[in-house]
Amino acid sequence: MTTHLYLSLIPEALIASGLTPEEFGLYYAIGNAKRARGQAVFFSVDRGALPPGAFDLSDVEARTSPHPDGHPKNSVYLSIYRVLEFIPREALTALHLTTDDGRTLTLLPRPYEPDGEQRARMYQEFCPVNPRVVSNLDPAAFTAFITDTSQPVHVPRIAFTELTLGTLRGDPDSADPDVEDLPYPNIGHLRDCLRELATGPAKPTKTVLRQMTQEVLFRTVRRAFYVGDSTGLTAFPMPDRDALEREHLAWWRSAQSAFGH
Template identity: 70%
Template sequence: MTTYVYLSLIPEALIASMLPPDDFGLYYAIGSAKRSRGQAIFFSVDRNKLSGDDFPLANVDTRCVAHSDGRPKSSLYLSIYRVLERVPREALTALHLATDDGRVLTVEPKQFVPDGEDRAHLYQEFCPVTPRIVSHLNPAEFAEFITRAERDVHVPRIAFAELTLGNLKNDPDHHDIDNLPYPNIGHLRDCLRELSKAPHKASKTVLRQMTQEVLFRTIRNGVFVGDPTGISAFPLPSRDALEREYRAWWRSAQSTFGH
């Protein structure tokens, strides 16, 4: 039986499993006696591109084995500390987003192409830090900025998503917020106003850490993993494709309101 390796972002962990992505997402989201129910964000990892010096890979297949009653091994934790920075970006073969009822959307990496819009961006960082940020920078620029070693405050690699700002992306004072589901819209407007008045300011913190689950329906154009060498992009399907081809996942994502 195949042994899969996954990189979970929330919480950060490298996990071996006998479950394929859809089944692992169901297990990881629905939970067990050891884990409460909640959404999951994880990557499939090509373990042939991992270093045996960083992770205990030599005996994975002998440790990740079926239970005595034949049930597949659901999870074997390989590492829980500073995992993202030690997994090469090229080892991330797919992104999986599991809703809190266990429905999984799988997204493959594509070359990042800036949309060319001059607008504000709203980023939710997932790992290794979790602030919510507004920025002038597009995803590739933001990843390079936050991982730049010359900066006093930086991380070696960052995983994050761009969230929708609706009508606020160009006008912080727009009267129609189009049902944006974020807490404290007034504070978000203030941050966007401050950013718009400081064109040389790269970013402004909206929330210091995640206070609830990220609503998948608010992800604007995908999830990104970036470092000084570049960016890996995992763009979500278009709204039309979500409604037509991934309807079950999309309906589940729309029905989630966070905690």
């Protein structure tokens, strides 16, 4: 039986499992009577691309051997602290997004392609820190900024996504009625953060929420999820709306039903 390695982002952990990504997503989101139901965001990890000695995998096959009845081992936690920083970007072979009813969408990595837009953005960071921030930096510049070791606050590697801002992306005072339908708490505070960003260009980011909630706003993701460090940026692009409705309708309906925070 194949042993899979997964990097969970909520919470951060390296997990070995005998389950396929779809089976693991279902288990991790719904689980059993022992754990609460919730969404899951996790990567498939190529063991052969891990640096030697980064993790103790010497007995991983024995620890993930099937149960006596032949059922695969659901999960074995291998590390729960500072995991992402020891997993190079090239070892992340796929990103899996699982809704709270266990439906999984798989995204494959591609080189980052800038959109060329100069505007405000909102990022949800996942790991190793998880605030929600607005920024005047595009994903590549944001990655370079937050992984810059010359900065007093930095991280070695970051996983994050960009969330839609609607018409607020160009005007914090937009009166478009759709703004009030954005599924974020306290739109007034979000407007204030964007105004401060616009009037203080020397500060490239402003914190909107200090810590994300368990609910992931899959339906508000703009373009892609990203993993970046000082060497570059890898994108895991989301399908466009048409592809979601044609090819991933069950997942998309489930993602739309989630109540955002």
